[in-house]
Amino acid sequence: MAIRALTSPSPPSPEPGTVLLETERLVIRRYLLSDAPALAEIGNDPEVAIFMSDRFPNPYTVEDAETFIKNLNPQHDPTSPPEYPTTTAVLLKVAPADGRHHTPAGDGLVLIGSLGVRPKPDVFYRTWDIGYFVGRDFWGQGYATEAVTAWTRWMFATWPELLRIEGGRYSSNPRSGRVMEKSGFVLEGVKRSAVVKNGVVLDALLYGLLRSDVEKEST
Template sequence: MRTETERLILRPWERRDLEPFAALNADPEVMQFFPAQFTREETAAYIERVATLTDQGLGFQAVEEKVSGDLVGVVGMAPVKPEFPSSPGVEIGWRLAKAFWGKGYASEAAAAWLHWGFEELNLDEIVAFTFSGNLPSRRVMERLGMSYDPADDFEHPSLAEGHRLKPHVLYRLKRADFRPRAGRS
């Protein structure tokens, strides 16, 4: 997918994205709800891995700020891994550099991806999940119109018992409940 919103360009990864994305992934505050920060090499491998989903119409792609041309972060969708309770399905997610927090960019870019998923890929449902204490991401999910049911809470299957990030919440959005946002081009 390549599209633009009012303030953003959602596009495939480019060579110029590696350094700013590596810096984002090395920032302890940005990565506070991930098990570990990423090295430059892990960031490059991540870009390579998520770029291969494009043959399914999915992927986690670069988000660029129109006015500055700066990399904002990553937003996209991917198949839910089989070990997760919402599998099979499609998840949406985001990770933004700290300089771009609080501007509504995660919601703006995610809304474009939701539109893509429901209108172009004809998905019936898209989910999002995060560590239960990740309130900023939970607020984005709520702004997107996603619903939360405590009965869907789960323990992250890839994290060790007792890990501080193990408790996760699941949000859902059905196609019938999706309300497209203005500002797409």
């Protein structure tokens, strides 16, 4: 079923590397092929993969990352308009002093994670699902909350017809729940025993953020 596309008065460019927004510490932009090695390093960590869906390959190689980034080209994803922020890279403006993290594009930025959005079909077309992950080296420093908070507000501002953003987590991942709650999401329900990940039965928790919730922040 085709997605009913939302329109924007100022849609972002779909070109690879386009910067969508910046926060105090982060840059959120479209992926470049040069991001593949850093993305593979993050995605191949079992402590990250355990919270992902099974669509995410494990192990996660540089070739997997390159294929993923190449397939972000609009011609490979006819279900979403090319200007949608289907999947974006989250980069740290100041590289850690340990020297372990390289800058994929040579611009001094360090890839630390990813944000994605999936538009829902049919009568739910004014709702978007989000997903995100941050590399383990960058946990516990508020980066995920900073990225999700800014990104969701940017999406509501850029697409005025967007009513709702949903996010989910496994019951085994309370850290993700704290990120969403700090970003303004509300826990709306629990699907009991809905997930089997690596042979373990888990609950699935659903969170929602409304445009009206965000609008209240500025009043």
